Structure formats: C-alpha cells, structure tokens
Amino acid sequence: MPNHAPTPSPAAADSAPAGVELPAEFNAATFFIDRHLEEGRGDNLAVIDGSGSYTYGNLAKRMNRAGNALAGLGLRQDTRFAMCMLDSVDFPAVFWGGMKAGFVPIAVNTLLTSDHYDYILRDSRAGTLVVSEPLLEQFLPILEKQTALEHVIVAGEDGHGYPRLRDLMAEASKELEAADTRRDDIGFWLYSSGSTGSPKGVKHLHRNLVATAELYGKGVLGIREDDRVFSAAKLFFAYGLGNGMTFPFSVGAAGVYLAGRPAPDAVMDVMAHHQPTIFCGVPTLYAAILSDPDYNPSKGSARLRRCISAGEALPENIGKRWNERFGVEILDGIGSTEMLHIFLSNWPGKVRYGTSGTPVPGYRAKLVEQDGREVGVGEIGELLISGPSAAESYCNQREKSLDTFMGRWTRTGDKYLHDEEGFYHYCGRTDDMFKSGGNWVSPFEVESAIIGHDNVLEAAVIPHADEEGNLKPKAYVVVKDGVEPSDALEDELRGLVKDSLEAWKYPRWIEFLDSLPKTATGKIQRFKLREMDQAREVR
Numbered sequence: 046m047p048n049h050a051p052t053p054s055p056a057a058a059d060s061a062p063a064g065v066e067l068p069a070e071f072n073a074a075t076f077f078i079d080r081h082l083e084e085g086r087g088d089n090l091a092v093i094d095g096s097g098s099y100t101y102g103n104l105a106k107r108m109n110r111a112g113n114a115l116a117g118l119g120l121r122q123d124t125r126f127a128m129c130m131l132d133s134v135d136f137p138a139v140f141w142g143g144m145k146a147g148f149v150p151i152a153v154n155t156l157l158t159s160d161h162y163d164y165i166l167r168d169s170r171a172g173t174l175v176v177s178e179p180l181l182e183q184f185l186p187i188l189e190k191q192t193a194l195e196h197v198i199v200a201g202e203d204g205h206g207y208p209r210l211r212d213l214m215a216e217a218s219k220e221l222e223a224a225d226t227r228r229d230d231i232g233f234w235l236y237s238s239g240s241t242g243s244p245k246g247v248k249h250l251h252r253n254l255v256a257t258a259e260l261y262g263k264g265v266l267g268i269r270e271d272d273r274v275f276s277a278a279k280l281f282f283a284y285g286l287g288n289g290m291t292f293p294f295s296v297g298a299a300g301v302y303l304a305g306r307p308a309p310d311a312v313m314d315v316m317a318h319h320q321p322t323i324f325c326g327v328p329t330l331y332a333a334i335l336s337d338p339d340y341n342p343s344k345g346s347a348r349l350r351r352c353i354s355a356g357e358a359l360p361e362n363i364g365k366r367w368n369e370r371f372g373v374e375i376l377d378g379i380g381s382t383e384m385l386h387i388f389l390s391n392w393p394g395k396v397r398y399g400t401s402g403t404p405v406p407g408y409r410a411k412l413v414e415q416d417g418r419e420v421g422v423g424e425i426g427e428l429l430i431s432g433p434s435a436a437e438s439y440c441n442q443r444e445k446s447l448d449t450f451m452g453r454w455t456r457t458g459d460k461y462l463h464d465e466e467g468f469y470h471y472c473g474r475t476d477d478m479f480k481s482g483g484n485w486v487s488p489f490e491v492e493s494a495i496i497g498h499d500n501v502l503e504a505a506v507i508p509h510a511d512e513e514g515n516l517k518p519k520a521y522v523v524v525k526d527g528v529e530p531s532d533a534l535e536d537e538l539r540g541l542v543k544d545s546l547e548a549w550k551y552p553r554w555i556e557f558l559d560s561l562p563k564t565a566t567g568k569i570q571r572f573k574l575r576e577m578d579q580a581r582e583v584r
C-alpha cells in the first residue's frame with residue numbers, strides 16, 4: 046500500500062502555489078475511506094442519515110459493493126457515469142465506489158427540470174445513470190431520447206422496471222481493489238449551477254478533493270475526528286460535497302445527511318436530533334431560521350461549535366443576529382464549483398461580518414481591471430484565484446475554458462475590493478454590476494442596505510432606464526410574512542439607502558414581489574428580473 050498521508054509543502058515560489066504533496070499513484074477513495082480502516086478508525090461513525098448510522102467499516106463495504114456493481118455493468122476505467130441522488134448513505138457509496146473502481150462520477154443537481162437533465166446527459170455523454178427513486182420521474186420523459194445512455198439504476202424501494210441499486214450491491218463482492226488511478230487523473234465532474242446560461246460540466250482531479258480538505262477543512266475550519274458536520278447544502282453541490290463528505294472523511298469524522306428539502310423546521314429537527322458540531326448553510330437559510338423567534342439554542346445543537354456560510358454573501362446583520370441568538374459565529378467564505386471549495390474566508394475568532402475575509406492559506410487572490418492590471422486598495426476589480434484545487438476545464442466548452450482557467454489563475458466572475466487590512470468585500474457578479482451616471486453601482490451593496498430594514502426579507506437590484514434612457518437602480522423587494530407593502534415603506538427604504546450609501550445608489554423605483562427568482566442552489570437570478578423588466582418596457 047502506498048503511503049497516502051499528505052504532507053503540506055512549504056510555501057512555494059510565486060509561480061507555484063503552496064499545495065499538498067501526494068504520491069503520483071493516488072486514488073482519493075482509499076485516502077478518504079480505506080485509510081481509516083487501516084489506521085484503526087473503522088468503528089468511527091462516517092454517516093448518519095434518515096435510515097440510520099454507518100461506520101467507516103460499513104461504508105467501505107458499501108463503497109466496494111457499489112464499485113463492483115458498476116464494474117459488473119461493463120464500465121471500463123475512466124468511464125463517466127451520472128448520479129442524481131438525494132443525500133443518504135447511498136451517495137458516498139456510489140461516489141467513492143465509482144472513483145475507487147476508476148470510473149468518473151458526475152454528481153448532478155437533484156432539483157432540475159427534465160430539460161436540464163436532457164442537456165446534462167447529452168453534454169456529458171454519460172452511459173450510466175444512478176438515480177434516487179423520487180427523482181426518476183423527472184428523467185422518464187427524456188430517457189428514451191438518449192443515445193449514449195445504456196443503464197439506469199434506481200436507488201430506492203421500487204425500481205419502476207429498472208435494476209435496483211440495492212440488488213446490484215447485494216450481488217456484488219464487498220472486496221474491491223482500488224484502480225491504479227493517479228493524483229492528476231480526472232476523478233469526478235460537477236455541473237456548475239451557473240447564474241446565467243447552460244450548466245457547465247466541471248472536471249476535477251482526484252487530488253483536488255484532498256487540497257480542499259487540507260487547506261480549508263483543516264486549515265480554516267479546524268475539522269477534527271470528533272466532529273459531526275451537518276450541511277444543509279446538498280452533496281451534489283461542491284459546497285455540500287466538501288462539507289458533508291471530504292472534510293469529515295479526511296479525519297474520520299461523521300457527516301449528517303438530510304434527504305429532504307432543507308426548510309428551517311427540517312434543519313432544526315436534524316440539529317436537535319443529531320447534535321452536529323459544525324453546521325453549513327446558505328444566507329437565506331440563516332435568515333429564515335432567524336425570522337422565527339421560536340428557533341432558539343434549546344431547539345438546536347448543544348454541541349455546535351462552528352457555522353459556515355457560502356453560496357452568496359452573508360449580510361452583516363444576519364451574522365450578528367445569529368451570533369447573538371446562538372452564541373456561535375458564522376464564517377462567511379466564498380467558493381466556486383471551478384475551485385471546488387472556499388478560497389476566501391473569515392476565520393474563527395476573527396470574523397469581520399460583511400466581508401468574505403482573507404485568502405485561505407494555499408490560495409492566492411488578485412483583483413484586476415479588464416486589461417489585467419491589478420487595482421489598488423479600495424478599488425473594485427475582478428477576483429482571480431490561484432490554488433491547488435482548480436478544475437482542469439469545462440466539458441465541451443473550449444472558449445469558456447480558456448477564458449476561465451488561465452494557467453495558474455482562475456477567473457471567478459466576481460467583483461471585489463480589498464481594504465487596508467486585507468479583507469475582501471464582495472461587490473457583485475461581474476455581469477450584474479452597472480454604471481449609473483458614470484458611477485459604478487454594485488447591486489449587492491444596495492440590496493444589503495435595503496435588507497437592513499426590519500420588514501424586509503430579501504431584495505434584488507437591477508439597472509432600469511429612466512425617461513431619458515439613463516440607467517438608475519431599481520429594487521425588487523420581498524417583505525416578511527405579515528408585512529403590507531406601502532408607499533411609506535418605500536420611502537423608508539429609499540431613506541435607508543441614502544443614509545448609508547452614495548447619492549447615485551438609491552433605488553428610484555421599488556417593486557414588491559412575493560419571491561425572487563433563484564437558481565436551484567439559492568442564488569438570486571438578477572438576469573431574470575432584467576429580462577422581465579425589459580419585456581415590460583417593450584410592451
């Protein structure tokens with residue numbers, strides 16, 4: 046057995062980012078699962094899901110059976126297969142089993158429409174699909190049309206005419222020797238949700254999983270063997286994949302899985318029942334939990350020691366109120382599917398709410414103008430990241446790959462500024478920023494001011510042309526339950542923005558909506574509001 050223990054390499058010269066050294070022959074599944082059996086942690090709990098608790102010893106057998114089951118279908122090394130699965134013990138079994146056998150799992154968002162699944166199956170040309178029974182329905186209308194797809198396997202009680210995962214696993218051996226993969230082999234793909242355009246297949250290497258677990262999981266979170274991580278963000282999402290699998294599995298700790306929708310009541314239920322030590326959410330979930338005064342520490346986890354937030358910027362007031370109510374800081378950090386996990390983050394004990402913190406050691410950040418020139422302190426630029434977990438490329442998108450993966454630097458598509466103390470302040474997506482009267486408006490900044498109002502739940506700001514054709518900010522606002530929109534409230538919101546931001550930034554128009562358009566991973570789709578707004582103008 047090769048020695049899989051990673052050794053942090055010393056901070057390297059400027060051209061080569063600091064990283065984690067791994068042997069050239071490397072299979073991530075042996076590192077994250079088998080290693081614990083070899084080192085005496087086989088009886089540690091690895092997974093707690095809706096059906097029970099599973100030790101590393103048990104998960105290893107499931108992984109081996111799943112890998113053998115896939116091999117039994119005739120998959121060859123490097124073959125990719127799609128998995129559209131709810132969070133349960135079957136997810137790690139299939140994901141790691143596939144990788145251990147040398148196949149390439151493609152974890153697919155469970156919340157998409159049939160059209161998107163059609164697109165992803167064609168785009169990836171996956172020959173096998175493993176799908177959770179409740180999700181099969183969305184695939185049925187498009188399965189017939191697939192030319193590359195040969196096998197559909199259903200995880201659940203009823204296979205609806207397709208082979209069941211549990212039967213294939215029961216028939217397969219619980220012993221499996223790891224395929225002779227290398228650290229630089231493509232290990233798995235994810236499809237980026239993409240706030241605009243079609244989803245993109247993002248190809249990641251075996252080694253990238255270790256890099257994120259070492260640099261962010263251990264480096265920032267300080268994950269330990271006695272931790273229990275509950276991620277409301279699902280395992281198919283890079284954020285959830287790290288939180289729920291690679292971080293706990295890097296140290297022999299446990300992941301707590303919720304198969305259903307992470308609504309506040311379901312999330313608080315899991316907190317109370319399974320007492321996680323680390324909780325991973327998105328800003329809207331933290332806000333929703335806080336909006337119900339009934340949710341207090343007695344209904345949560347007494348062992349909670351860390352909370353993290355990503356996916357969108359965490360509004361300052363949400364972080365502060367959470368701290369006050371639950372006595373635990375929320376570490377806001379920004380990550381992406383392309384970089385696999387968080388690369389700028391706040392630190393335990395040094396949280397600066399309203400910022401994304403500082404670069405995670407092992408990653409470097411720079412803010413640039415369109416011509417590539419770096420901007421100075423306090424100026425807005427596009428964020429580029431260099432670090433050892435960047436994806437290799439996008440599937441089937443040469444131009445986008447060249448634009449995004451620029452050698453050591455990866456383009457994020459986000460605007461940031463950094464202050465004198467080195468903290469990074471989020472200013473919005475490159476595509477969402479606009480100029481009003483020659484001055485930049487960051488929708489995010491205006492939205493943050495608006496949601497500072499007690500009656501407001503969410504807000505989105507877009508450019509809207511006035512009668513002369515000049516762009517000015519327009520706000521779409523969702524009020525909290527039981528609040529009536531009114532002219533008086535509009536005036537208060539304008540006043541709030543005028544008090545805290547420059548004169549050109551206040552919303553000239555305010556419209557109230559019941560909800561905002563969002564991606565399946567919870568990001569506000571401002572482009573949809575812009576489209577809606579323009580369609581109305583034309584009429």
Ligand code: 3UK
Pocket residue numbers: 237238239282283284285354355356357358359377378379380381382383385386387401457458459471474566
């Ligand atoms: C935005 C944030 C401000 C930002 C992700 C943690 O969200 C993740 O990946 P996606 O590919 O989206 C990436 C984009 O989302 N974003 C994410 N976090 C923040 N903006 N503050 C934040 N804290 O526009 C980024 O480019 O879906 C998050 C870990 C892994 C991930 N994949």
